Amino acid sequence: MTDRNDTLFDKARQVIPGGVNSPVRAFGSVGGSPRFVTSAQGATITDAAGRTYIDLVASWGPALIGHAHPQVVEVVQDAAARGLSFGAPTEGEVELAELIAGRVVSGEHRPVDRVRLVSTGTEATMTAIRLARGYTGRDLLVKFAGHYHGHSDGLLAAAGSGVATLALPGSAGVPAPIAAQTLVLPYNDLDAVQEAFAVHGDRIAAVIVEASAANMGIVAPLPGFNAALADIAHAHGALLILDEVLTGFRVHPAGFWGLQQAAGETYTPDIFTFGKVVGGGMPLAALGGRAEVMDALAPVGPVYQAGTLSGNPLSVAAGIATLNLATPEVYARVDAASSVLAHALDEALEDAGVVHAVPRAGNLFGLVFRADVPVDYAQAQDQESFRYAPFFHAMLDAGVSLPPSVFEAWFLTAAHDDEVLGRVIDALPAAARAAAGA
Ligand code: PMP
DSSP, X not given: OOOHHHHHHHHHHHHSGGXXXXXXGSOTTTOSOOOOEEEEEBTEEEETTSOEEEESSGGGTTXXXXXXXXXXXXXXXXXXHTOSOXXXXXXXXXXXXXXXXXXSOBTXXXXXXXXXXXXXXXXXXXXXXXXXHHXXXXXXXXXXXXXXXOSOGGGOTTOXXXXXXXXXXXXXXXXXHHHTTEEEEOTTXXXXXXXXXXXXXXXXXXXXXXXXXXXXXXBOOOXXXXXXXXXXXXXTTOEEEEEETTTTXXXXXXXXXXXXXXXXXXXXXXXXXXXXXXXXXXXXXXXXXXXXXXXXXXXXXXXXXXXXXXXXXXXXHHHHHHHHHOOHHHHHHHHHHHHHHHHHHHHHHHHTTOOOBOOEEXXXXXXXXXXXXXXXXXXXXXXXXXXXXXXXXXXXXXXXXXXXXXXXXBOOOTTOOHHHHHHHHHHHXXXXXXXXXX
């Protein structure tokens, strides 16, 4: 049956490559037409055919407090009435930078003195790497296979997210000499890190790592891994860039780093990157770190970075309102909802006899069609991923919109109340049976 989504997708493909402005939105690995969204409210999205779904994508993370929260919408409308963009500093930027720096704390430990606001997570990580290179005077970068840090040249090697979903080795269009500056190591493998530093230690500017991997499905860092990365990098005069674009302000008020500090794993990243929740659904991201490193950025230091729309007043207004609304109760709600749903997912697949695991990292969780939780990209890819398409479509038919790839996290919001969760849970057994029959 053809509906308005199919018609729009046909039209979109005539004028937009693949019909989408970000590859992860295409139903590439699950088939069918993506839902063209007309509005979103709380825990739901409504598509062009007028159907409303429970949303477990949450704009890929930003919507922590639910879509179109009235207080966020109000401050954005107020900001819009005062002008859309000035290309000049605003008081709001100072307030948001202070809010971010003030959240990334653990007792006396305050690793963020300065914050630079940018517009996307890609810009944040790209800038963080340039900053690390400029600060250390070195070129090489260490990243981990299956980790996604945005689409800048040097970071697409063995990347997660859409690169994983489309099974691409990297990306066309990245010059070989640039790709050669990135050493790609297996995740959670400290021997590989030690070895890379033993060979190239004096040429490595930084290690970049997702605070917890969440773009090859959820693959949590093994206990002590992130702290050991900081130790090894620092012992060789390199920096640790902790990418919290996805995890930051979602899994804990102080990000995944904060969650780890609370659990007793203490370490100090040199640069943090944030995105998604920090902009409350508007284009905004950030990098932050100690003054000595951050002040290598222009106009103080020699590392150049700029943006016409950086610190956009509407985005800043949304970010401030969202962080202020992201109270301990919000995290408690999302944590609880995530536990309930992860458990129900596990049970439904168990009952249907499907080989699976439900990997978790804080309140993030996902699904893998293999018997145990993966620890690296090779294991994450070694699963019966063909089972996801029938599972996904059974959920969609039942009114639940999941990420259209098994390599993505499921995102909850504080608006996913018990009634909403109940509807998701009711849909799981049939979807699990569809996965079993695949
Ligand atoms: N880093 C991580 C860990 C991410 O998950 C993402 C996006 N999913 C990015 C960076 C890039 O952010 P953006 O899509 O805003 O460029």
